[in-house]
Structure formats: C-alpha cells, structure tokens
Amino acid sequence: MNGLLNVSSNPHTRSRLTTGKVMYDVVLALLPATVFGVYLYGIHAALIIGVSVVTAVFTEFVFDYLTHRPNTLTDGSAVVTGLLLALVLPPTVPLYIPYLGSLFAILFVKCCFGGLGQNIMNPALAARCFLLISFAGAMTDYAVDGVSSATPLAVLNSGGTVDVLEMFLGYGGGVIGCSGAALLVGGVYLLLNGTITWHIPVSLIVSFALSMGIGGEGGFHPLYLLAEVCGGGILMAAFFMANDPVTSPVAVPGQVIYAVFIGILAAVLRIYGAAPDNVSYAVILCNLAVPLIDRVAIPKPFGLGDNKKKPKPKIPQPAWALAIIALLAGVALGVVNYVTAPAIEAQALAANLASYAEVLSGAENIGYEDDVTAALEGLDGTEFGRSTINEAVVGTDAAGNVVGCAINVTNSEAFDGTLSLSVGIAPDGTVLGIAFTELNETPGKGMLCDEPDFKDQFAGVQTGAFALNGDVDSVSGATISSASVVNAVNAALAFYNGYLK
C-alpha cells in the first residue's frame, strides 16, 4: 500500500443515479407521445421537434462557451426542455416558432437565472406562454393539411360533445403531444421507476376535476370531467410540467399544496379564461409560488412531538396570507371580467363593423339582436360544408326599419387556407353585397376576388345558392379562391334561410 489513500466524509458509496439519467428517463417517458405525434402529424411535426431540441442544446452550448462555464450538455436537461416545448406546440406552426421558443426557454428562463436547477419557472412552459402571447395566431391554429378543425376542447367549451376515447388516444387533434394515452404511459413509467411520485399528478388531477365539477357547465357528469381532464394539456401538466423537479416543491406536503393550487387555477382559467388551454399559465404562476410554499410546508421530522401532548397545530401565517391573496385575486378577476365584458363585445363587433356597413348600405345602427344571436348559438358548432358562421348582426335605418342582416363567414377551402367575408342579406333574402374581412390569396389572381367585377355579381340576386360559372363567373386563374368565396356566401344564405328567415 504505497499510493496515497483518498479521504472523504461518509458515505463512501453513491447510487448510480445521476442528473443525466434522471433527465434521460424523462425523455424516455416522453417518447411514446413524441412517436405518436410524428405518426399523427407527419414530417412537419418531426421537424418541429428536431428544431426545438437542437436549438435548446445548441443555445446552452453557446451560452456555456461564451460565459466560460463548464459544458453542461451531459446533464440532458436541455434535451428535455426542447422536447417538452415541441410537444406543446401545434403541429402546423412555422419552424421559426420552435426555434424562438427554445432560444427563449434556454437563454432567458434557464441560463440567465443560473442554469440547471436555478430557474424559477419551467423553461418549456414559460416559452410556450411567451409564444402564445407573441404569436397568438400561429399558436392557436390547429389546422392540419388546410383543414381547420376546432380542438376537441374548443368544441367542448362551446357546449358541444366530443368522443372522449378518441380524444384520450390523441386522434381528436391538438398539440403534437396531445395523446393522453401516450402521456399516461410515460407518466406511469416515471412513477414506477421513482423519478416522480404520485403526489403531484394525483393532487393536480383530483383538484382540477373537483373544481371543474363545481364550476364547469357539465357539473359532475363523469364523461364531462373525463373529457376535461383528457384535454387541454392537463395530463401533460400533471405528469411532466408540474412535476419538473426544479420548479416544484421539494417535500411532499408542499407538493400537494402546489398541485392543488395548479388544479384549481387551471379550472378557473378554463371556465372563465379566454382560451381553453390555459393550464400553462396555471403551472407557471404556481411555479412562482414554490419558494413560498417550500418555506411554509416543511415536513415534521420523524417522531417529533409524537410522544408528548401537543397543542392544536396552528396554520402558519404565510398560508393565511396565500389564501387571502388567492381570494383577492379571484375577486379582482371577476370584477375586471364584469367591467370589461361590454367593451370586449364592442371591440369584437368593431373588427367586422366596416364590412357590415359596406354590405348594409343605408343602415344607421348595426348591432347584435337577441333572436339572431340565439340562432347562432343554437348552431352548436355545426358547419356548412367547410364554412363556419362567425357572427351575425342586424342593421336598421334611421326610422328603425330593418335594412337587412349581415353574416360573417369563414371558409377553409381558399387557396391560402382560409378567407372570411361578410354577406348582407335583405329581409326578403336578396343578397345586398359582400365584403372581405380576411383575404390572403395570390396577388393578381385570387386577390382579384376583392374587385367589384367579381363581388358585384352577388349583389341584388335572390337565390337559395349561387352556382360557380352559372350565376357567378370565377376570376380567371383563381378558380379555387372563387369557389371558396361562393361556398362562403352560400353558407351565409343557408344559415339565413334555415334559421333567420
């Protein structure tokens, strides 16, 4: 024994588990959802995932290099962030979206806070929120192959019914990692190998379901609750996002408090929020509360006070503070909603108002009318071919006589995806005119639909439906765009004749 012996404190043995292994276990658990997403949405989804992961890893590498830090790529956390972000993106987003998202997640949310283990928000979710705010259009467009379909949750939120099984399996549409079944497989894997414990997923799902049962439209109907839990990223949040070790409490009591808060907040945002998939915001907000929760919810050491008579446990002061803040925030939210609701309505009307004025010439007042709105809501998501009725308003002249009704329609058969237009219809069913609210067709071809030569063909005609190249001549070289316009106008007529006349 000649060499120098190593001296260190006990323990002189360590488990084989490393940070890298923990992270790659998460990647492994995400694999079923990833593979299914690529299978479902094809090569573009694969590209989104690729761009997201590569950007995340590369960004961390460059940051480490430029700041002279040790290379931290081996810990695998950048891969996890990139993959998680890709799985919560819609499958059709342009590739600069995952690029910017990953860059934001790694650079601003993770590295700027000190890197692995130091970030206060989940990087992938923070990036998703950043993208949702910055690119609202692309981030909520779930159209695949030019077919725009509402996500199951959007349908559910507008009162429709959905096939829960289809939704659970992932065929219902949504983000790339939308398959609840695949996420559950991954989640169970993580539970079994001890990477996560049951406390966060179970507390989150139970508190969410209870809150939805109390406040949601469907009450405690099991199918309704199941659909709500399977949709909108609740499973993703429960097993992966909320369970991110860095941004969740360390000890079990804190984890339960945290998960319950996320569940309640997610339900509140889903019931009262503008968009149905607001669970991202719920998780991020609760991430920010973690340091406070960690300070309050400290587990009792083994055996402490068990053998003595003890006074009634006091609820620690910060818990009260937290509860009061939550209550005040809830009340404030309600008040803001109450105050701003009419303004929001006016703003929605204003968006299409110009087109309504154009097609209802002579009308002094244009606004919603209860019968018309009721008929529209009664549609229940029904589509007229590939057209969706967005809005219907009524115009009256100075004397109060009805000039006609204006209907805003979106058709998804246009050359560039979708076009939207308003159709004015007189009480006798005569078309007064059309005006576009959204037209992004090919310049010089499809864009010519907006010229009077084409548009005026509709005005003054009383018919059940227009026939292309019969009643209406198509713009030369833009048959697809023309057909889309005709279908949109026909949808408006069908709605008018079927429901309003």
Add this chain to the structure above:
Amino acid sequence: MRKKSFRGGVHPAGMKELSEGKPIQFHQAKGEMVFPLSQHIGKPAIPVVKKNDPVLAGQVIAKADGFVSANIISSCSGKVKSIESRMTSAGVIAQCIVIDNDGAYTLMDGIGRECDYTQLTSAEIVEKVRAAGVVGLGGAGFPTHVKLSPPHPEEIDYVIANGAECEPYITCDDRLMQEQPGWIIGGLRVLLHLFPNARAVIAIEDNKPRAVAAMEQAIAGEDRMEVMLLKTKFPQGGERNLVHAVTGRKMASTDLPANLGCIVDNVTTLAAVYRAVCLSEPLMEKGFTVTGDAVAEPGNFLVKIGTSFAEILEAAGGLKAEPRKVIIGGPMMGMAATDLNVPIAKSYNALVCLTEDPVEKAEQQMTHCIRCGRCARACPVGLVPQMLNLYAERKDYDRYVKLHGLDCLGCGTCAFVCPAKRPLTQLFKMTKGVILRNRAAEAAKAKEKEEKAKEAVRV
C-alpha cells in the same frame, strides 16, 4: 413471518457475498497492542497501570471515569510498554496504553468461570457488565451498563436484538448469528431476567436467511422470544428506525429507547453481555469483517481488541491490488482511513479496502441541485436535506437549526441517493460541528462574563 420496515431509506449494493460464506476465524495478534482510553461515548477511562507493569489477559488497565464511561480491558498478556499519545483510527491523536504482547495470552484468574445469572440480582448483573467494559459494539459505543439501568425497568416491554446489519459489505453479525446463536440467546435471557415484563425480538434483514434459520432454531422452546424479518434497507439498523419497524413507536431525536419501553442492543453486544455475565469473560475480542475488492481473502474474524488494522489485513491474505480507499466500518457510515497502523477499538467492526473510490467518480458527476426531493424521501429521520443544504451553504445557522438540522444522524442516505452528487452528509456534519462549537464558545463566554461580574462584586 411479518416483514417490517420504516419510511425512507435507500438500497445500496449489499456486496456481502465477498465474505458472507466465510466462517469466523479466531485471530490472536502477535505484535504490540494499543488501547485508546476513549473507545466509547462518555468520559475517557483513567489508566490504572504504569509503564513496565506486567498485565494479564482480561485485566482492567483503565477504569471508567464516572457512570457514563467504560473500563478498558487488556486483551493480551505482557508488559505495559508506554502510556502515550498515538494516532487512533478516528484520525485523532489520543492517549493510549501500549502493551508489549508476550503472545501467551495468559488469562487472569476466574475468567471463564460459569455463573448462573438467575442467582444474581439486577444490580449484580449490571455491575458484571460494567466491570467487563461492555459497550455498544454495533458502532455507537454507548456503555451497555447505562442502557441496562433505565429508571423504570418494569416499564420495558421490548428487548430488541439488532441483527439488521444494514451496512453493505459487513458480515460479522451475520456469521455470529449463524455460528454462536447460543451467545446471543444467552444475552437475551439475561436481559429478559432484568426486564421481567419484556419480550425479546431478534430483528434481522431478509438478506440473511441462514442467520434467520439459525436464530429460529436457537429460540425453539423460548416463549418470550421471536425472530422478526425486516426489509433489507439502509439504515434499517439505526436505533430509531429499528424501534419504529419493530414496535411501530416513533422515537423523536430527544427520546431514548427506554422512554418508549425499548432496550435495543446489537447481537454482538448481547453476546458480550452473555460472556461477561455467564462466563465471566470481560470484553476482549469481537467479530470483525475484512473485505473489499482489494483484499486477497476477505473473511470474518474474532479479533482481539487492540490489534492493529495492518495485522488483521495480513490475516486476510493482505492486499491483492492497490487500494484507492480504505474504510474503517462500512461504506455508508464508516470513516476513511489514512493509516492502517492504528488499533481496532471496541466499536469497530470492519475494514473495507476498495480499488476504486466511488466518491472520486461522484465528484466528477456533480451538478447543481435539481430539487428532485429524493433526499427528503430517503431521509430516515424525516428531514429535508435539500433545504438544509441551502441554509448550510449560506451559513444561515439559525434557519438550519429551525429546520431540525441538528437531528441529522450523518447516516449518508441523502448523499448516497442524490443524483446531482452533492456532498450533503459532509456539509451537514461540518455545519453541525460549527454550530455546536459556536454554542460551546458562547456558553464559555457567558460563564466568563458571569465570573468576572462576580469578581467585580467581590472587589
């Protein structure tokens, strides 16, 4: 059979296959024997021999200083060479009695005389244990006669024989249970005699089926004894966790087992109690495992206390490879050794020589804490090491104490399980040391101030 356990804990690789099949070899040291005066918890013993005094095996060479202290017994015959400061295995230089071993092992008169414990009073039994210098041989070294003198002996309803041996590598308790079950049962009988309302539970981890079988066989016909199977998990043999596993009672850090009606003793200690009371043999030898991948012939020994580690390593065939790390005790709670020319004290039970140091590798894999909470889930006393780590690093000692950081056992569970490879246990031991030292310094300062004030009054 019931299989019980506690909450938390970890599963390090057992590595017991290296030595578990090796029968206990009786080993008599040849060279000089060294006896540190402090081999137990409590005050160091006071030497009662002088340089050049002849001594016999079994002779008391240092007397207990007060109640919480223990006699030191010479395990060999020969001559006192010196009483001097020497390096002890704890890495601490301490007063030791060095005896020139004549190799004859001549016993003192009366040693080995059989004695019927049923004829003795409780006080006489405790006195025999005290005189024999018996301390907790599982590692803590708490004087056994203190443990056997609880304020209310009639309230003790459990005597627990700790045969968990949850440390990886170590197999000497396992072998002792297989080869000398009679000694252990004998010790239990003595304890049951002291505590008439108690029943005895022999708690063994389920990775020692042969020891379980041997003990089951040995207790046949004993109506106050049972064998209990425990899950193999570290630290199953920790006193508080063992009491919880066996009785369901939760010991706080401030409790003694006796408060909860329990007496816990290691099986080796029970064997020593039996030999002290029934065979009149003081504590001169104990079970010891020499193992690790650097050792030529790993094995189990009955070794004389005071033998140097170097000598027992020779008895195990010496080294077959250059070790990177040598551990006195097991890898979870043992101490890293720098020098093998130090004596085996009463509470040491193993020497583990490893060709690779897992800590070295772990240091290369260290990352920031990822807050995964595994440490909190594993901590056998329910602390949150992640938070303690935070406050210890910030030197926020008030908060550290508030989070019960002083309850830390230093068992190594958190550092073992940490995927980020943070040196948690090391930091906690250090912080605990700093806090206790600060407290002592403050107390001393306050005392000084008080005395000065008194003096001022006198003047």
